[in-house]
């Protein structure tokens with residue numbers, strides 16, 4: 047950790063210049079990490095401290111301000127993978143206020159600038175949503191493009207992804223719609239969705255997100271808009287950009303106009319004409335913060351009248367007429383007592399920091415997530431370290447940084463185990479077959495001999511989206527395993543027949559009585575028939591979440607076809623290592639399945655233990671095919687591909703519609719494809735379909751075909 051920096055008023059010009067250079071490098075590193083990679087290295091509060099110091103030095107030594115100072119930039123440069131969109135009106139960020147005095151200064155500055163001589167100035171106050179800013183452009187009422195903020199001048203074209211957000215109208219409603227309208231606002235993820243997403247990511251052994259903002263950013267900046275659509279993002283509209291004309295003169299009027307056009311606006315926005323009103327509202331919003339269900343990091347104050355905004359104009363990177371009053375970060379210092387390794391269903395080793403309990407923003411925290419081995423190394427966390435932890439909303443606390451000054455002299459770096467702490471098997475990091483990169487997750491290779499994996503598999507088997515037995519939760523299933531009553535999940539179905547014969551009846555054990563056991567047996571018997579998608583999900587195959595399981599169930603229809611296809615796909619991992627038999631090609635070609643998922647399936651079904659388990663399970667359980675889709679529809683049984691951009695339906699809607707009508711939707715065109723729906727911008731798939739003589743429809747023709 048760096049020494050405490052010299053205070054600005056003690057800097058000599060030479061030191062000031064060095065400090066400005068250092069801050070520029072530091073800030074640009076964090077900009078890249080924060081925006082470019084959706085992976086912040088420091089907290090927002092720490093970032094603000096860097097920016098503030100930079101601004102303070104520039105104010106004290108204006109002649110030393112660098113040509114490419116961080117105060118002239120707003121964030122990061124767009125990544126190469128998206129097309130760029132130039133903002134016709136730049137998207138600037140706001141200056142910050144951290145206490146009451148900053149707000150008083152802001153108000154007085156405006157008063158002086160406008161020469162109003164103490165006449166009240168109306169200002170709006172609204173929560174500052176902690177998400178990702180986006181700008182939406184409508185022409186003649188239709189959404190034609192959407193972009194991220196980018197560097198404020200040029201953003202990334204994420205139109206297709208923004209179209210998947212329910213709260214972003216594709217068409218403006220109402221009587222008054224100018225030819226060109228640009229609406230700006232914040233894309234965010236709710237706490238509930240964030241929690242569910244991380245649980246799904248964990249269940250499928252994918253990387254988890256540090257906070258809802260990173261999750262929203264990661265979801266929005268997907269090259270595959272179907273991923274975005276699955277994330278249930280939200281949008282609040284709060285500003286305008288390029289407008290061909292307008293009939294509103296204030297912030298308040300603009301917001302009600304947004305509402306009429308069909309946008310969601312934040313209900314906590316209010317207007318005040320003095321600093322006390324603003325501060326009271328700030329305090330009220332801070333009190334409401336834990337109950338809002340989404341992250342906010344402050345309150346934004348804006349001058350209400352547009353004509354006054356225009357007079358006030360801009361200074362450097364921020365408007366003079368608005369300011370963000372930030373909340374203090376909910377942070378605390380505590381000790382890392384231990385780093386514990388949890389072993390998941392598929393053998394993933396996940397580190398958790400056990401902390402000396404400490405209160406952070408009113409909640410006692412005793413654990414913090416460390417995500418994975420690389421994260422521990424990056425933050426250089428040792429057991430025994432004093433660390434700064436942070437909680438945002440109701441998100442799992444995280445370790446922000448180590449307080450190096452308080453590290454003990456004999457402290458040693460944490461060594462991530464190379465062997466499973468539960469079963470002692472080797473734990474390795476696999477190579478991703480596609481990228482050739484090492485996986486971030488170290489995995490126990492013990493499989494069925496690993497107690498941790500066996501019990502986690504059992505828990506998964508009885509979980510809500512799998513077999514979901516009434517009265518047999520994760521606690522009970524592990525109890526049965528510990529008692530030796532079951533060795534695997536298929537044994538659950540034999541408990542009733544064996545109870546009291548092969549072991550002392552569970553009716554006499556702690557926590558169980560006649561009534562609960564009778565109920566349990568009924569619940570188990572009710573699951574001797576189960577939907578195929580739940581059955582597939584319950585197998586606990588890596589990367590197979592509930593959505594993928596449903597898609598597999600729809601595509602293969604019966605358990606027999608599913609199993610034989612999976613086995614066929616996994617057979618010729620032959621001498622030449624060739625995976626690409628026809629069954630494998632069919633599998634990879636399904637919409638939503640890529641090489642990673644396909645390989646995971648193939649590996650699972652190549653394993654005798656797993657096949658034996660499935661045989662045993664099917665001895666007790668019958669599967670039900672998913673409800674048959676409408677056989678009479680014109681696309682029933684057809685294999686369909688969607689390509690290009692769809693303008694009326696979102697890709698996800700179109701896919702869901704097609705599937706509900708009995709079509710099978712795949713990701714690429716082959717000779718098995720029956721129909722290709724091609725929107726504007728369709729490329730190679732359209733060419734291939736034409737070459738193969740496949741029926742091609744426009745989006746309008748597709749809608750006409752299915753709407754009756």
Ligand SMILES: [Zn+2]
Nearest residue numbers: 466469490496
């Ligand atoms: Zn193990």
